[in-house]
Amino acid sequence: MQSEMNFYKFDRAEWSQFHSQNFTSVTDAELAQLRSLNDEISLDDVKTIYSPLRHLIHIRYEDYQGDMFTLNRFLGMQRNPHTPFIIGIAGSVAVGKSTTARLLQLLLSRAYPDKRVQQITTDGFLYPNAELERRGILDRKGFPESYDMQLLIHFMNNVKNASGVVRAPKYSHQIYDIVPDEYEVIDRPDILIVEGINVLQLPSKQPIYVSDYFDFSIYVDADPTLIEQWYLERFGILLDTAFTDPSNYYYQYAIGNRKDAFDMARKVWRDVNLKNLKEYILPTKTRADVILHKTTGHKIDHVALRKW
Numbered sequence: 001m002q003s004e005m006n007f008y009k010f011d012r013a014e015w016s017q018f019h020s021q022n023f024t025s026v027t028d029a030e031l032a033q034l035r036s037l038n039d040e041i042s043l044d045d046v047k048t049i050y051s052p053l054r055h056l057i058h059i060r061y062e063d064y065q066g067d068m069f070t071l072n073r074f075l076g077m078q079r080n081p082h083t084p085f086i087i088g089i090a091g092s093v094a095v096g097k098s099t100t101a102r103l104l105q106l107l108l109s110r111a112y113p114d115k116r117v118q119q120i121t122t123d124g125f126l127y128p129n130a131e132l133e134r135r136g137i138l139d140r141k142g143f144p145e146s147y148d149m150q151l152l153i154h155f156m157n158n159v160k161n162a163s164g165v166v167r168a169p170k171y172s173h174q175i176y177d178i179v180p181d182e183y184e185v186i187d188r189p190d191i192l193i194v195e196g197i198n199v200l201q202l203p204s205k206q207p208i209y210v211s212d213y214f215d216f217s218i219y220v221d222a223d224p225t226l227i228e229q230w231y232l233e234r235f236g237i238l239l240d241t242a243f244t245d246p247s248n249y250y251y252q253y254a255i256g257n258r259k260d261a262f263d264m265a266r267k268v269w270r271d272v273n274l275k276n277l278k279e280y281i282l283p284t285k286t287r288a289d290v291i292l293h294k295t296t297g298h299k300i301d302h303v304a305l306r307k308w
């Protein structure tokens with residue numbers, strides 16, 4: 001907790017007070033849509049936690065647009081370049097970053113029907129397995145050296161410069177690799193949500209951080225014992241869906257002994273993802289603007305807001 005000394009801390013009841021009087025709260029239709037996104041999401045969290053969070057993002061987005069306007073006025077530019085507002089979401093493997101990103105995308109799309117809100121994960125910037133193998137780091141997937149950071153920075157730069165449609169490589173958990181010749185397309189969004197374990201990390205060689213492109217950032221936090229449980233639950237789901245597909249990375253595990261498969265997953269959690277969390281991900285927590293702390297059942301019990 002000492003490491004979060006530059007944060008205001010709120011429990012659920014306190015945080016829920018930060019609703020705006022003049023900004024619509026989450027509607028029943030939105031709640032229904034969120035249910036279809038992930039039927040485990042607590043609708044109470046959406047009202048209590050995400051609605052005030054959306055309000056905070058709304059204020060920051062307005063300020064950002066004001067700053068862009070001021071800059072253009074100084075530069076004597078006639079037209080506002082379409083520079084997107086970028087939100088970063090960091091946290092451990094399997095803590096729920098992509099679920100949080102999808103939830104925010106939906107809530108922000110609803111708040112701004114005439115704006116384009118897109119989402120992307122940095123998983124696509126991992127080197128393909130063949131390249132990881134060539135470098136002798138296949139067992140370091142997710143660690144800083146397993147990402148093509150130069151490509152990621154280049155991507156962020158193109159998105160921020162609004163230079164047109166930008167493509168990003170695509171990662172698949174099913175094949176456990178980069179999908180050849182398939183891309184995510186980022187098409188001049190007004191708001192882009194970038195989610196990944198590495199988004200608040202400092203660069204090893206590059207002069208610029210991924211977070212230099214962020215206008216707002218969130219860290220999703222939880223006790224590692226709980227995250228391990230979520231990781232294993234998701235592993236179970238991956239196994240259940242791999243049975244019928246021999247091209248699925250998990251197929252051999254799916255048709256084999258289930259206990260052996262889970263023993264293997266527990267080992268990968270301990271030796272790769274937990275290690276990565278402790279060494280490289282957790283130290284980035286206090287760089288975020290907001291920390292969402294989750295407890296059992298993914299319920300958010302605390303929110304921390306950066307003071308300065």
Ligand SMILES: Nc1ncnc2c1ncn2[C@@H]1O[C@H](COP(=O)(O)OP(=O)(O)OP(=O)(O)O)[C@@H](O)[C@H]1O
Nearest residue numbers: 040041042092093094095096097098099230234298
């Ligand atoms: N708010 C939530 N409520 C219920 N279940 C959730 C919630 N967030 C995440 N989960 C579940 O937890 C697991 C991990 O979530 P998710 O895939 O979003 O994590 P992630 O941080 O994006 O992981 P990775 O970095 O490996 O891609 C999934 O099985 C997901 O369904």
Ligand SMILES: CC(C)(CO)[C@@H](O)C(=O)NCCC(=O)O
Nearest residue numbers: 093123141142197268269272273
């Ligand atoms: C793709 C990442 C790195 C991040 O999402 C992660 O899901 C992963 O695959 N980690 C490597 C170890 C493992 O198989 O869980």
